[in-house]
Amino acid sequence: MVLSPLMDENRRVRRNIRLGSLGAALENYDFVVYLYVATLIGAAFFPSGTDTLRLAQTLAIYAIGFLIRPVAGVLIARVADRVGRKRLFVINVMVMSAATLVTGLLPTYAQVGWPAPILLMIMRVAQGCAVGGELPAAAVFVSEHAHRGGVAKAGAFQQAMTFVGLLFGASAAFGSSLLATHLTPGTPSLAWRLPFIIGGVLGIVSVYLRRNLDESPAFQQQSRQPRRTQPRPVRDVLKNHGGAVLFGALVVSGLAVANIAYITFWPTYLQVSVHLSATEALAASLISVVGALVMxxxxxxxxxxxxxxxxxxxxxGVTATGTVLLLAVLPGLPRGSSIALWIGLPAAVGAGAIISVVPGLVSSVFPAEVRQTGYSLSYNLVIAILGGLLTLAMVGLLSALGSGAPMYVGFLACVITVLAAALVSKIPLYLGRGVEQAASDTTGEVLAQEGKTP
Known part of the structure; x- marks a missing residue:
């Protein structure tokens, strides 16, 4: 009888963390699907011009979603800090799911002319707004629901779900292409429409599941305290928690650099510099992604x-070791060697370690009343800048630094992570381990977290 309420509470915590992480998977799903079918979207919405021009126009519309994220994310975060995580959490997924579904149903240029690419751009803007609030919201939500001794594990689970979304997005794009090519050759648009329709339907299902989410205990505790008005929330967060914002941006920079070097850019690098086929590069990339996810x-x-x-x-340390291994072995591999499929796995596991700490750690450096705003500032500004620019810069770095360019960028992620390790003991923490260092005005929140510890 004593254990029953505790077991029920643990189940509720696990349910909230799992459902809260669904949006991260959906966001990465959409990210991968759009890139995998970018050439098909270009042909459908930008029929004139060269293949390169169509691809550039398609990716320009894709980039708009990144550019809108910082502004939308901060605005959404401010609302979440005032009215609660749960409400905005559900709305974010509704907007993202609707935009993804509608993208799969849009008319093409051949059907309606110039309104087609404009409608595509509007859908990308809507997705960018939703995603700008979704990932910070998911990170804060799962971190606040976790027991005090499980904040990092909860955040790592959320990041693992983003990689599940990546794998599922690649599978959906690949499967839809096969379906359109071999089973329904008369409907080529199915190859790019179906993945978005699947993503939209999955999003709608997640909205239904998220109806039963509980508001985070940290926000409930904070909402019972006298409210301090913040007419200029961004300025106030930067003024009162500027060190936390900079530290959070540093940690997120490590994530962005490691992710681009060894996850998102890796298959392109293997094709361009190692001369693997597209199929082999995809297989190597999937091995790396699965290895990072599992760990x-x-x-x-x-x-x-x-x-x-x-x-x-x-x-x-693990990332640096994997990077040295790549520099030592990869240049000397004979063309077509099967070792190239596996050689990136150690560095990818290290990159996954850097990526996994971000939700729990960045959530922990802000008090509850500004946690969503602070996280959004740290995360979205870095991702908006590095997420687009560094990927483009990698192409130029290959020309300037040779085939070792991704490895040098990987070393940069290691340096950033070591710097974060040196600074973390100087930053007050409000969740998880080390909360004793937090300011006294967060004692209620700390006690609330401790009260939920099994």
Whole structure:
């Protein structure tokens, strides 16, 4: 009888964390699907001009979603800090799901002319607005629901779900292409429409599931305190928590650099510099992604047990070791060697460790009343800048630095992570391990988290 309420509470915590992480999977799903079918979208919405011009126009519309994220994310975060995580959480997924579904149903240029690319751009703007609020919202939500000794593990699970979305998006795009080519050759548009329709339907299902989410205990505790008005929330967060914002941006920079070097740019690099076929590069990329995904919960448990500094140093060390291995082995591999499929796995596992710590750590450096706004500032500004520019810069770096360019960028992620490890003990924490260092005005929140510890 004593254990029953505790077991029920643990089930509720796990349910909230799992459902809260669904949006991260959907966001990455949409990210991958659009890139995998970009050439088909270009042919459907920009029929004139060269293949390169069509692809550039398609990716320009894709980039609009990144550019809108910082502004939308901060505005959505401010509302979440005032009215609650749950309400905005559900609305974000509704907007994202609707925009994804409608994208799969849009008329093409051949059907309606110039309004077609404009409608596509509007859908990307809507998705960018939703995603700008979704990922920070998901990170804060799962971190606040986690037990005090499980904040890092909860955040690592959310990041693992983003990689699940990546894998599912690649599979959906590949399967739809096969379906349109071999089973229904008379409907070529199905190859780009079906993945978006699937994503939209999955999003609608997640909205239904999220109806039963509980508001986070940290926000409930904070909402019972006298409200301090913040007419200029961004300015106030920068003024009162500027150090936390800069530290959060530093940690997110490590994520962005590691992710681009060894996850998102990796298949392109293998084709351009290692001369693998597109199929082989995809297989190598999937091996790396699965390896990083499987290890993420382990890194979260390590952080919960031994602290953020410990896991950051290990993440940097594993990534650096994998990077040295790549520099030593990859240039000498004979063309077509099967070792190239697996050689990126150690560095990808290290990159996954860097990526896995971000939700829990960045959520922990802000008090509840500004947590969503602070996280959104740290995350969206860095992703908007590095997410687009560094990917483009990698092409130029290959010309300037040669085939080792991704590895040099990987070393940069290690340096950033070591710097974060050196600074983390100087930053007050409001969730998870180390909350004793937090300011006294957050004692209620700390006690609320401790009260939920099994």
């Amino acid at each position: 993420m919960p382990f890194w979260g448990r390590v952080a919960d047990r031994h602290g953020w500094r410990f896991v950051l140093l290990w993440a940097a």
